Amino acid sequence: MQGVNSTVKAKVKYKKRHPSFASRFKSNLPLLLFVIPGAIWMIFFFYIPIFANVVAFQDFHFSAGGFLESLRTSSWVGFKNFEFLFSSNAAWVITRNTLLYNLGFIVLNLIISVFFAIVMSQLRNKRLIKVYQTSMLLPYFLSWVVISYFVYAFISPNQGLINSLLTGSGGKAISWYNAPQYWPFILLFIGTWKSIGYNSILYFASAMGVDPTLYEAAEIDGANKWQQIKHVTIPALVPLMTLMTILAIGNIFRADFGLFYQVPQNSGSLYNVTSVLDTYIFNGLTSTGDIGMSSAAALYQSFVGFVLLMISNAVVRKIDPDSALF
Amino acid sequence: MVEIKLDHIYKKYAGNDNYSVTDFNLHIKDHEFIVFVGPSGCGKSTTIRMIAGLEDITDGELKMDGKVMNEIAPKDRDIAMVFQNYALYPNMTVYDNMAFSLKIQHVNKAEIKKRVANAAEILGLEAFLDRKPAALSGGQRQRVALGRAIVREAKLFLLDEPLSNLDAKLRVSMRAQIAQLHQRLKTNMIYVTHDQVEAMTMADRIVLTKQGEIQQVGTPSQLYNQPVNQFVAGFMGSPSMNFFEGELHENRFTTLDQQLTVTVTDQKLQKLRDAGYANQKVTMGIRAEDIHTGPDLLEKMADAKVQAKVDVAELLGVETMLYVTNGYQEFVAKVNAQNTHRPDEIITLAFDMNRAHFFDSQSQVTIA
Amino acid sequence: MRQPKKQISSVEVRSFGHKSNLFFNILLAIFAFSCLLPLIFIIIISLTSEQSLLADGYQFFPKHWSLAGYEYLATMGGQLLNALGITVLVTVFGTLVNATFTSTYAYSISRSSFKYRKFFTVFCLITMLFTPGMVANYIVMTNLLQLKDTIWALILPLAVSPFNIIVMRTFFKRQVNESIIEAARIDGAGEMRIFLKIVLPLAVPGIATISLFAALGYWNDWFNALLYIQDSHLVPLQYLLMKIQSNIEMLTQNAAQGAQYAGGMANIPQEATRMAMVVISVLPIAISYPFFQKYFVKGLTIGGVKE
Numbered sequence A: 001m002q003g004v005n006s007t008v009k010a011k012v013k014y015k016k017r018h019p020s021f022a023s024r025f026k027s028n029l030p031l032l033l034f035v036i037p038g039a040i041w042m043i044f045f046f047y048i049p050i051f052a053n054v055v056a057f058q059d060f061h062f063s064a065g066g067f068l069e070s071l072r073t074s075s076w077v078g079f080k081n082f083e084f085l086f087s088s089n090a091a092w093v094i095t096r097n098t099l100l101y102n103l104g105f106i107v108l109n110l111i112i113s114v115f116f117a118i119v120m121s122q123l124r125n126k127r128l129i130k131v132y133q134t135s136m137l138l139p140y141f142l143s144w145v146v147i148s149y150f151v152y153a154f155i156s157p158n159q160g161l162i163n164s165l166l167t168g169s170g171g172k173a174i175s176w177y178n179a180p181q182y183w184p185f186i187l188l189f190i191g192t193w194k195s196i197g198y199n200s201i202l203y204f205a206s207a208m209g210v211d212p213t214l215y216e217a218a219e220i221d222g223a224n225k226w227q228q229i230k231h232v233t234i235p236a237l238v239p240l241m242t243l244m245t246i247l248a249i250g251n252i253f254r255a256d257f258g259l260f261y262q263v264p265q266n267s268g269s270l271y272n273v274t275s276v277l278d279t280y281i282f283n284g285l286t287s288t289g290d291i292g293m294s295s296a297a298a299l300y301q302s303f304v305g306f307v308l309l310m311i312s313n314a315v316v317r318k319i320d321p322d323s324a325l326f
Numbered sequence B: 001m002v003e004i005k006l007d008h009i010y011k012k013y014a015g016n017d018n019y020s021v022t023d024f025n026l027h028i029k030d031h032e033f034i035v036f037v038g039p040s041g042c043g044k045s046t047t048i049r050m051i052a053g054l055e056d057i058t059d060g061e062l063k064m065d066g067k068v069m070n071e072i073a074p075k076d077r078d079i080a081m082v083f084q085n086y087a088l089y090p091n092m093t094v095y096d097n098m099a100f101s102l103k104i105q106h107v108n109k110a111e112i113k114k115r116v117a118n119a120a121e122i123l124g125l126e127a128f129l130d131r132k133p134a135a136l137s138g139g140q141r142q143r144v145a146l147g148r149a150i151v152r153e154a155k156l157f158l159l160d161e162p163l164s165n166l167d168a169k170l171r172v173s174m175r176a177q178i179a180q181l182h183q184r185l186k187t188n189m190i191y192v193t194h195d196q197v198e199a200m201t202m203a204d205r206i207v208l209t210k211q212g213e214i215q216q217v218g219t220p221s222q223l224y225n226q227p228v229n230q231f232v233a234g235f236m237g238s239p240s241m242n243f244f245e246g247e248l249h250e251n252r253f254t255t256l257d258q259q260l261t262v263t264v265t266d267q268k269l270q271k272l273r274d275a276g277y278a279n280q281k282v283t284m285g286i287r288a289e290d291i292h293t294g295p296d297l298l299e300k301m302a303d304a305k306v307q308a309k310v311d312v313a314e315l316l317g318v319e320t321m322l323y324v325t326n327g328y329q330e331f332v333a334k335v336n337a338q339n340t341h342r343p344d345e346i347i348t349l350a351f352d353m354n355r356a357h358f359f360d361s362q363s364q365v366t367i368a
Numbered sequence C: 001m002r003q004p005k006k007q008i009s010s011v012e013v014r015s016f017g018h019k020s021n022l023f024f025n026i027l028l029a030i031f032a033f034s035c036l037l038p039l040i041f042i043i044i045i046s047l048t049s050e051q052s053l054l055a056d057g058y059q060f061f062p063k064h065w066s067l068a069g070y071e072y073l074a075t076m077g078g079q080l081l082n083a084l085g086i087t088v089l090v091t092v093f094g095t096l097v098n099a100t101f102t103s104t105y106a107y108s109i110s111r112s113s114f115k116y117r118k119f120f121t122v123f124c125l126i127t128m129l130f131t132p133g134m135v136a137n138y139i140v141m142t143n144l145l146q147l148k149d150t151i152w153a154l155i156l157p158l159a160v161s162p163f164n165i166i167v168m169r170t171f172f173k174r175q176v177n178e179s180i181i182e183a184a185r186i187d188g189a190g191e192m193r194i195f196l197k198i199v200l201p202l203a204v205p206g207i208a209t210i211s212l213f214a215a216l217g218y219w220n221d222w223f224n225a226l227l228y229i230q231d232s233h234l235v236p237l238q239y240l241l242m243k244i245q246s247n248i249e250m251l252t253q254n255a256a257q258g259a260q261y262a263g264g265m266a267n268i269p270q271e272a273t274r275m276a277m278v279v280i281s282v283l284p285i286a287i288s289y290p291f292f293q294k295y296f297v298k299g300l301t302i303g304g305v306k307e
């Protein structure tokens, strides 16, 4: 009859014999040790630097006494650095450039890589697809320094291929590194060209994951190729497109430093069209030595980036909770 | 080989407001084959995993041979476990899967070889020793999982629904193999299943649980013939026992809609009266196989005859399963297939009232 | 419990008709070729004689070929070898560290039995929401850790990647069934053995992928050198290339040490040499990544960030 009685006394508590903290800690110790190195890294390369952002509110000077000493001896200036930053013309230019270029990249990348991915998924020659993919990945794996040599080979003012073609056909050589009007196009082209291979493989993998019976069903329903793509392939890619776009929007205030610094060779006469938040911060940090201002710009960058990420995620969550990042 | 005592065991998972196991008491003696059975989510896996040491015990004590085991690591409990999804190491061959635990214990090579060969022979796996699990069928994988447990020569085997991923035929043959294995190894086994047929056929003792609480512990025949409450009565046996809500009037039981009336045997009636249920509401239970249609039996059980309309008749071979309706009450009878019945036919059935059960309508506890 | 891959490439259902197939093949071929072309161009330039380069500029079909660029590189020794050495050292050691730390962290937070799992998952996720920024990192590196002009300045900033941790966590969860780990625990294996013997072999595609990315990151890194390295003995290859791009004379300055070059100072093939260095820096990547591509594509498909 024990079982029956137990219904009655079900919630009666018995003598406690909880596993002790020590034994629990011991059984978790190995896994704890596994996370420790990564956690320490995050402390030094994320959590302390986050805290170090307070220098944006200081007139910061390095002190030989180390980090805390520097913080202690530098005077607090409130929002002065931000005032300086936003009263300068630079703030507008770098914000505009960063946003517009990144918007351009988001749109171009999305359209072109989804297009390539769909095309690849529909090609008949599986071997060739492999070859295309391998070639398209190459730029993605190369450094911006190398890419800048590539660009230089074509547009070097003296030896560049394009100039010699221009002069060869009777035209005038262009001093590319001093001609800002071409650079928005060059930067958009190079930036997209470098990453398209990677992105289209990403979408390709996703497109290949579509259950082939869906195509068969669509075929039987009388859908033509384009209708199949529109109603089967693209809907299957939407979650990934959303994810990638949220991530990109969260990063929209972060420019690819190498592209904007190294490819134009940090040429001063191009600053108006090549200067972005990252290059501005870098130049402030290294050449002009204005730590206050560049840290203000850096904090501005992180803060707005964070807010944008939150907003875009919230919007996506409203529309389609499954596609949201968190 | 080992005596196990579960003493007021409780389990509450973090993030789950309810207790998954409440006040679990059980004493397992040497060389017993214990089967935990119960509906899904009743805490069977939780209990067996606490015995294995894979889950912390929230409250209570687990003892093996008198020693408290609550904080002993799984590997030091001298147990072997077989998982529902086999949990074979995909990157190792069948041989290495079985040898893994022995290698860790630094058993010498010759001995490992001997034990693995022995287990492979018992389970008929000799031909597959060099294969990876991915290249095996479900039944073969399950045997490897058993083999991995056998080579341990552990004191206690824990098997968590080991056969539920196999098809019906294979399940029957593996069931026999496991039973044989138990005979041969003479270890304690705790076997989890939600299939009462498995429990009935394999167990020395069955532990039937519901929502984290033990309902009854006993031999298969105890649970089948003397269920302590309506839940146990309904869970054991297939098809499930028929229950009728009704009232006692003198020596007769009548359903609430007055459509069905049977005479209660003197022995049961005495028990009901002693317990204070004279002229009271009770629930009567009767199994399908205790309802008959044969003319001889109808005659013999003349005071428990019931009219009903046939809804469906399922021919099973020797027997026919009749799904019938009397008033609002539907029930099932398992009758001799010689008497054929058609749907919509009105037939007369007889209840074997010696085998009827009576339960309290509220608490569902068995009265007689 | 790896599931058998579903056959996905039933050619007939999902392919173009023959005409559009040809058209799109040509389109893709053009783009794919455009990705290889610049490298081919650079290789050609590196093999062009200095006179041709001075007379005609960079050409796909130069008048005179020459190996002088590479010959000069061979005699240059010193700085180039040093930079190569630094790059190789940083890449090998850094990749090892990165792959180890990233996968151990990811593994721990993938295990549902790990009591502090939630905390460390969030600890890692937070780092992805916000960026500390270049300035703050710079101050911590130089002022707090005092790592300026040390090799650590090239290794540590890339030693862990939180994003890869999250990707690998999902990967471990999918690839390694919790019950396999439980079986191993009952078999008597400790956490270390479970990780090395059971989990790692199942995670090879994932680990290969993050290692590849880490290796590329280190090999291609010049930014950290730009920020933290002034000591010429610690200059990695990419940073050397970058310095030479803005200042080609560095090559000849360097030649003072390797003065045995047969042609004499005046005839140093600066342009070709520079491009030869680019080729050398690209070669290891160009040769190896096609072999990793298999893992890499696999790693991509399985490495969904979301659960």
Ligand SMILES: Nc1ncnc2c1ncn2[C@@H]1O[C@H](COP(=O)(O)OP(=O)(O)OP(=O)(O)O)[C@@H](O)[C@H]1O
Pocket: B013, B014, B015, B016, B020, B039, B040, B041, B042, B043, B044, B045, B046, B047, B194
């Ligand atoms: N990790 C967990 N966290 C919270 N609750 C859990 C957890 N595991 C199990 N539970 C809950 O505990 C109860 C018992 O679960 P358990 O797995 O023991 O059931 P079971 O009897 O083995 O069922 P089944 O036959 O379906 O395997 C269930 O209600 C379940 O929801």
Ligand SMILES: [Mg+2]
Pocket: B044, B045, B046, B161
């Ligand atoms: Mg279970």
